Amino acid sequence: MSRASERAYSAIRAHLLSGSVAAGEQLTEDQLAQITGVSRTPVREAVRRLEDELLLVRSDTKRLFVADWSRDDIEEMFVLRQMLECHAAERAAKRLSREQIATLEALNSELTAAVEQSPPDVVRFLEANRAFHEAIIDAAHSPRLGQMLAKLVEAPVVLRTARTYSQSDLRQSARDHDELVAAFAARDGDWARAVMGSHLRRAFHTFAKTVGPRADDAANDQDSTEA
Amino acid sequence: MSRASERAYSAIRAHLLSGSVAAGEQLTEDQLAQITGVSRTPVREAVRRLEDELLLVRSDTKRLFVADWSRDDIEEMFVLRQMLECHAAERAAKRLSREQIATLEALNSELTAAVEQSPPDVVRFLEANRAFHEAIIDAAHSPRLGQMLAKLVEAPVVLRTARTYSQSDLRQSARDHDELVAAFAARDGDWARAVMGSHLRRAFHTFAKTVGPRADDAANDQDSTEA
DNA sequence: CGGGAAGGTTTTGTATACAATAACCAGCGC
DNA sequence: GCGCTGGTTATTGTATACAAAACCTTCCCG
Known part of the structure; x- marks a missing residue:
């Protein structure tokens, strides 16, 4: 994966694992873009990866949340x-x-x-x-x-x-x-x-x-x- | 998945399954965008999905190819x-x-x-x-x-x-x-x-x-x- | 007082322009 | 001829502006 995209991925992942964000909480792509310092485009790629890894989930209406596992x-x-x-x-x-x-x-x-x-x-x-x-x-x-x-x-x-x-x-x-x-x-x-x-x-x-x-x-x- | 993105996905998939494209052949995002009639952004999403499904693969240098399975x-x-x-x-x-x-x-x-x-x-x-x-x-x-x-x-x-x-x-x-x-x-x-x-x-x-x-x-x- | 539509706000989705990188090709020195 | 180097083109990556959709609030009418 390319530089910005990769950076976004690990930054978001670290952010999630740091525990500073609660399970079930909503996130927005803009927020994540600000946190990671790249634009929304690579953030979206990173998010898709994290969705695939089940760390993030989307509501039925495409809004983004921190996964909480039962x-x-x-x-x-x-x-x-x-x-x-x-x-x-x-x-x-x-x-x-x-x-x-x-x-x-x-x-x-x-x-x-x-x-x-x-x-x-x-x-x-x-x-x-x-x-x-x-x-x-x-x-x-x-x-x-x-x-x-x-x-x-x-x-x-x-x-x-x-x-x-x-x-x-x-x-x-x-x-x-x-x-x-x-x-x-x-x-x-x-x-x-x-x-x-x-x-x-x-x-x-x-x-x-x-x-x-x-x-x-x-x-x-x-x-x-x-x- | 959203409309354009979904359309791109099924169009590309159909294109691959139709057999009109050889295994190992290179594809470009632009080509696919033209074929599917949407811009490169949703094409890239569709491509990522197809990569995940192993129908497409990327070379070490990010170029896109039709997968051929051994x-x-x-x-x-x-x-x-x-x-x-x-x-x-x-x-x-x-x-x-x-x-x-x-x-x-x-x-x-x-x-x-x-x-x-x-x-x-x-x-x-x-x-x-x-x-x-x-x-x-x-x-x-x-x-x-x-x-x-x-x-x-x-x-x-x-x-x-x-x-x-x-x-x-x-x-x-x-x-x-x-x-x-x-x-x-x-x-x-x-x-x-x-x-x-x-x-x-x-x-x-x-x-x-x-x-x-x-x-x-x-x-x-x-x-x-x-x- | 409740339901539900209207409009404004937030959030996601798409197109497009531009930047960065990889492949290609031609010309040059050896 | 071979291999390198420079520039040129093709392709992917990123930013940004705009479109579409969802959400939320408010206000109106029953």
């Missing part, structure tokens, strides 16, 4: 992410080179180091974690898969502000990654898939615990709950 | 579609109302009628088929899933011009749909998933047979082949 939305995204990323892990197990596996190992050492600091360095953890997962997705060599996952992985990141990471959660993540590396080294796609599955599903539950008490436990009469 | 691209899309649509079928099995199941039955009668004409009415078949699958996806109540699938389902449609549908293939599709309806009526998600899986995987193979002889059967040394 717990069900979050769960839906986790379910889809799990499905796709398990597939990615399985494919990656067949495709990763020795060097790439070594890289994953290094990334996870970095991640582990971040976790074992006291207090744990969450930012460093998140960055290493992102890189680790991204490397796996890349190795799956499935461009559309990568494209889809890119969108879904946004979700938890967006709401991470509210999240408090316990050290034991972080440690478990590091262990999962270790096991994933082992599965890759063994070229065992089924193993990799299984580990990725539990890794992500647990992530969902720890995430859901903080983001909001689950909507309803028994008695799901409604429409769009539960898988 | 056999691997097609297979990748079928694999992803299968993964997602099996999930949709499973969810739908738990969520479809009696009326919705009846609707599916009706749609499949329509489809069967189209198949049993002689010669079979392929256009009518495709339309009923599309409606059938769409109804299932809708019933899954997973908006992002629907959004993703919408893109993937484009793929075969685009290349259908070259396709010759044999009546036996069409009949098998109709039978699959019948079994799917039975699985839904029994509220058996596993069954529905399994039927959808074989349905789509077979579709891939019959599709692949016509679109091009498979790249390589044994000896997949290359990079991005085979699942």
